[in-house]
Amino acid sequence: MDLFYGGKDMCLGWTRFHIPENCKGVEVVIGIDEAGRGSVLGSMIYTAAFWPKAENEAISKLGFDDSKQLKEGVREQLADRIKAHGSIGWIIAELRPEMISKEMLKTTPTSLNALSYKAVVWMLEQIKDSPNGPIIQDLFIDTVGDPDTYKSFLQRNLTSCNQDPADWNYTIEKKADANYRVVGAASIIAKTMRDMSIKEWIYPETVGDNATGSIDKKFGSGYPGDPKCVEWLQRHKSCVFGYPSICRFSWSTIREIIEKGAEEGIAQMKWECDDEDTGGAPAITSFFGGDGPKTVKRSPYFINRNMKHIQSFD
Secondary structure (H helix, E strand, O other): OOOOOOOOOEEOOEEOEEOOHHHOOOEEEEEEEEEOOOOOEOOEEEEEEEEEHHHHHHHHHHOOOOHHHOOHHHHHHHHHHHHHOOOOEEEEEEEOHHHHHHHHOOOOOOOHHHHHHHHHHHHHHHHHOOOOOOEEEEEEEEOOOOHHHHHHHHHHHOOOOOOOHHHOEEEEEOOHHHHOHHHHHHHHHHHHHHHHHHHOOOOHHHOOOOOOOOOOOOOOOOOOOOHHHHHHHHHOOEOOOEOOOOEOOOOHHHHHHHHHHHHHOOOOOOOOOOOOOOOOOOOHHHHHOOOOOOOOOOOHHHHHOOOOOOOOOO
């Protein structure tokens, strides 16, 4: 299963990867943007939108713009127009909160920028390697981080199978979603998908035999600056699990709440490499120790609660 695909052909009513007949075997322009980057809840959605270069002038007149500057009703109308247009294609990459947390909390963490770059590489590989797929000519990207670093990453990591990325024209800059209509179209799709995903989120914690109770969706936008989101985070703290899996545990907002909640009984997490990064290898001094009995360090969760063994099963 692809890392950014989720194993589903449909994403909330949208085909995750759509190549219209008018884009097959012809030169296309591609725009790339994301939605949900700064949110503490839910997925980050990346989208690449594309259409024939020969139709760029005509399609650019349809009103696509930075989704953040559009009212919700207008954005939904434009999303429907994109979906119904015979010459506009797209691919959607979803970075779920569990994956973001896992990658950013590894011993050697992957930054959010690096995850973004990898998602873009994945989308471009799918487009260029499709049978009789579009021929990528001009690429417009709303940047995260330094544009030169971004371009260098793409050129190092994209393969030259079928199409050579060195031949593409790259435009990577801030505010590309407002300056280039094809990036605006990608922004509209990404924002539409992000809003739909957060609205229709299914909490795995509330279904099945191990359901832990109800979790509401009164979290507003899901961004840490939203008062509704702040209230939701306070309402759904768990002493054992911290938060539901919709949360990005790598965000400082979540980490600080968990750390400050130690006195309230919230379990504290400590990685073995926090004190000394040994890369998983035993310390050199361990090879010179005696053969005496070894003790296992107990988790702070049990120590803080004064929990003791009452029976040995040895």
